[in-house]
Amino acid sequence: MSLDVAATKPHERMQAALADDLAAVGVLIRDRMASKHAPRIPEVTAHLVEAGGKRVRPMLTLAAARLCGYVGDAHQKLAATVEFIHTATLLHDDVVDESEKRRGRPTANLLWDNKSSILVGDYLFARAFQLMVETGNLQVLNILSNASAVIAEGEVLQLTTAMNLATTEDIYLQVIRGKTAALFEAACEVGGVIAGRPEDQVRALATYGDGLGIAFQMVDDLLDWGGNTGAIGKNTGDDFRERKLTLPVIRAVARADADERAFWVRTIEKGDQRDGDLDQALALLTAHGTLEETRIEALGWAARSRAALDILPDHPLRDMMGDLADYVVARLT
């Protein structure tokens, strides 16, 4: 199966189908991240932008608009808006998390300083805002301003729930909606709005983005534990070390006996972590089956996401979007 998946990565097919739009968005991004007065701004931004994320979020806006038959270029502005909001949050996240690597390169906060990351993030957020105002579409502005508030609220919520064993699945869902799904949702939704689609189709696009984002983030959280098979590697264990409560841990804590609970209190709540604790944590998640359960949850969100597309026009991009929902979970195996 992994070979099949590799041969047909849906975001690569989308990239090919949207090549012209994406090139225009790339020009727009370079153009708008410039600053006449403060060269530090394009330096910091270029460092992150050129590290080359997959640009999934702007691609979703472009795909949603095109699949809805949109003709024009406002969708490119919205795609650049979405990428700027995303980049701004990455800059701030790396300061908050004291991260040293992003997309395989040293983070901006490490290369320059926290100050630059904070202020350049603010600049990109303001530029995002200018770009979307240029579309003159109030519904779009409403959606993206709401998403921005949900994103920031989710980040604060995550800050205050880390190290807290009382974190529930509901709170976890709010955190990952803020962290990931809100922007996926808005990115898709504005594509439908700018194309003038009826309300039910716009809602369907929002539901697709929400489910896709949730599935994506659940899988990301799972990969931090080595995936559903729990294979510890060099990219695993960060969340445990940072004492973040993700779904596999929340469920294992809920089912812990007295000894296990004492382990979680010591390692997560008190932060007293010793050699072998990561292995022990993983053994508990495996024993309670919560890694595999998280994969099943993610599959459910992906299926819901794909199903939402049914009422949208038949279009190759619609199929690729559906495949993308499957892929974000399939990349586990």
Place this chain on the structure above:
Amino acid sequence: MSLDVAATKPHERMQAALADDLAAVGVLIRDRMASKHAPRIPEVTAHLVEAGGKRVRPMLTLAAARLCGYVGDAHQKLAATVEFIHTATLLHDDVVDESEKRRGRPTANLLWDNKSSILVGDYLFARAFQLMVETGNLQVLNILSNASAVIAEGEVLQLTTAMNLATTEDIYLQVIRGKTAALFEAACEVGGVIAGRPEDQVRALATYGDGLGIAFQMVDDLLDWGGNTGAIGKNTGDDFRERKLTLPVIRAVARADADERAFWVRTIEKGDQRDGDLDQALALLTAHGTLEETRIEALGWAARSRAALDILPDHPLRDMMGDLADYVVARLT
């Protein structure tokens, strides 16, 4: 003179004239800084909001709208927007400057942490954005999104010009426009726009706010040197210690002889500051007359600001705004 000024502080008269509007803005601010999910957000915000700034910026929006005959409540939303943008920038500034006090109280970054200040600032910025979108006025959105970009750009510029003796008066003006004048300008301008005033009157309000903000910031920078009389007190010398180039220093550096230049290179560029250096710096500013010159510059901007109001309707609020322009410089003496 200082007694006369104290008896008739124009912002206090404005506060009285706009009491109902200001109360409504206060309710709006408390309402919109709430967060269903993340109690940390209103905690941090309330700490700053309740410390009670003078709310000059929202007051300018209210005054501009009322003086232009506006009837409705959108100007209150815009006033709250302006205050949220201001509060967000204060939170981020205090992290960037590693400040420990703000409005006489410990800063949020000190009481909570930098993370909370960064993320709550982002939240307030998003909330500001939501509030202004609710007015449904695209011109207003355009003005405030542009102002947000100028503010962030100015902050980055300030970051990269600190410690740089090549900083020119032009760059200084850009920095203080970003730091202060851009939001003053936008605050006034949107009041006229929401009231549906013709373009020339809207421009006049913008010119008023720009001049007021520049005069205000120049005086603030002067007060950091003890005012035009250069009296060192407990609130002076921060900019020197942080190696910031404000107008009095820029001009003194421009006229420095070789010995003086060596002093500035050592203290500002290299950051090697010793006992007595602050006194020595102040002596140089006094010798070159740049403190008094800065006051004269500020007076010029204040006069320009006041004069711009001439084409606006005759109204008690117009007179108070004019008096405010004089007052921001008169508070020096």
